[in-house]
Amino acid sequence: MKPIYMIVCALFLSPLALADGLPELGDSSATVLSPLQEQKIADQIMRQVMASDDVVSDAEVNDYVQNLGYRLASHGPDPHQQFNFFVVKDNTINAFAMPGGVVGVHTGLIIAADTESEVAGVLGHEIGHVVQHHLARMLAQQKIDSVVSMATMALALLAAVGNPQLGGGAMMTASANAIQKQLDYTRDHEREADRVGLQIMTDSGFDPHGMPAFFEVLQKGTRFVQGTAPSFLRTHPLTTERITDVRGRVEQMSSFKLVEDSQEFYYVRAKLLADLGTPTQAVDSFRNNLQEKKYTNEAGQHYGLAIALMRKRDFTGAAKELDWLKMNAPVHAMIANLAANIAVAQNKPEQAEKAFITGLAIFPNHRALIYGYAEHLLALNQVDNALKLISDKQSSFPDDPYFYELISKAYTMQGKVLLRHQAQGEAYVRRYHIPKAIEQMDLAAKATDGDFYQHSIVEARLSQLRQLVDDPKKPK
Incomplete structure (x- = not known):
């Protein structure tokens, strides 16, 4: 920070x-x-x-x-x-x-x-x-x-x-x-x-x-x-x-209704633990916990071990832990995302594609799956498919800057200057950086491509952002 x-x-x-x-x-x-x-x-x-x-x-x-x-x-x-x-x-x-x-x-x-x-x-x-x-x-x-x-x-x-x-x-x-x-x-x-x-x-x-x-x-x-x-x-x-x-x-307190700890808590905690120390130290720690049964949640330990093995670039070992989770743990979005990430790391694009599609069919608004699939499509130069995916999902996350950054990357790959800068400008708005947003919108307005309708939208947004600097009470 x-x-x-x-x-x-x-x-x-x-x-x-x-x-x-x-x-x-x-x-x-x-x-x-x-x-x-x-x-x-x-x-x-x-x-x-x-x-x-x-x-x-x-x-x-x-x-x-x-x-x-x-x-x-x-x-x-x-x-x-x-x-x-x-x-x-x-x-x-x-x-x-x-x-x-x-x-x-x-x-x-x-x-x-x-x-x-x-x-x-x-x-x-x-x-x-x-x-x-x-x-x-x-x-x-x-x-x-x-x-x-x-x-x-x-x-x-x-x-x-x-x-x-x-x-x-x-x-x-x-x-x-x-x-x-x-x-x-x-x-x-x-x-x-x-x-x-x-x-x-x-x-x-x-x-x-x-x-x-x-x-x-x-x-x-x-x-x-x-x-x-x-x-x-x-x-x-x-x-x-x-x-x-x-x-x-x-x-x-006379009474209170209790909800069990979510499985997500144990997976997130394990994910953070897997990032501590060296990859080897993280792997050894999870394996030791599993061997000595020093855990509250066994699935969380196997998930953490898979993440640690990914850090160590032991993708085969991570895949074995994924198999255990698929056999023994309830279906979960973080496991679906792990499956897709392992396939990407193993350079198995068809398997990764299947994992992303299967995961999003069950968990359509899991942000990590959406990010990962969009990045995967862009890496394969499937720009139109990536843009369609983001367009379909963006309404659920209107304030997410990374969606706009992915859009900007896609338009950069297509050589569309106006749309590239417009998307990056919207990303800066959502990162609370209005001056940089204005700079990007100004570049979009000066772009020589784009039709009259696109330029009109950019000009209107640029004017709105400049007014926001003058009067911060106006909505973004």
Whole structure:
């Protein structure tokens, strides 16, 4: 991920920083930041997130976390609150919430969780921080009254609440450090987020015991040694009293409907574990777990071993694990995608084609299968078939930038300049990068190919995007 200070610089050198109507942060009202201001901040953060190499791009991991987050948020107290969930490639145990409903989850947190309810408990907690506007309350208490000091506050806020290791470097001044110490969530904030999160996860069908169970794991792992605590605990103070309070709330619940951990949880967790260490170390770890029966979910271990063997380029071994999964595990989209990827890796295009078609027939909206099949078709120079596939599926994912990037690649292969730049421009819109979108649309407008109708569409979109820069309140 890009350093946090770059996020802040982008934020406060943008039109947002110069906008009228900045909140009077000395006012202790509950809504210090207006919804529009929060959304502006969220858009700037997401622009950095989408451009970062340290954010997980794997469609299956992202879809799992996003679907889990949206499921929880749908049972929250504010149905109008928008959320963006993403996963950070970081083995530390952490999750964090930002203004505008931006919620990040470290891969280390998913790996450390034994059950899906433990992950749901942390996500529910972060959603609780968002819907209770805790960051806005902290900003109010600082009584910031200038753009410069507000920028310093945001630097400290993002460094403290986001990823401490990515914080401001040389730009993290003594003033920012002093403010950062005041930005950690208070015990009252934590209790409130626990209460809201507990209700959210219970209403969503998860085991509420997962929240205190994971907190206990975190507490036991810290040993209270300075500098060794999980990142989550540096901004989320955890005490024995707090864990006891959460356990007490759980015990007072008269009844709750529980849903078993999804198989997807075990596959995603195994997929992340398979990416740790060297390929040989990952393979040995899964084989050892299977041999000694050190697992909660056997299918998850075989799936992880297959992914690790793919990393090791042992495609024959991966195919053997796939055979076990087909014989012993329920039909699942991630297994279907694994089958297609193994066939592609083995350079068996006909087998891969069959695997993609079979998988999409059962799981028509599995994003990884759609991506993979489109890439496979483009690799075979079947450009028209790739474009038809994307056209058929795109309506289900209107905000997905990668669909537009695939379209742009296809039109590049066909030598269609206007359509290539138009598609790339739409991709940048969905990556929250309006200036680059305008640049691409301008190139499309200047293209010498394309008919009158296509040029009219591009000109209209270009005008709309330029107005968006002038008036960010306009819809994208």
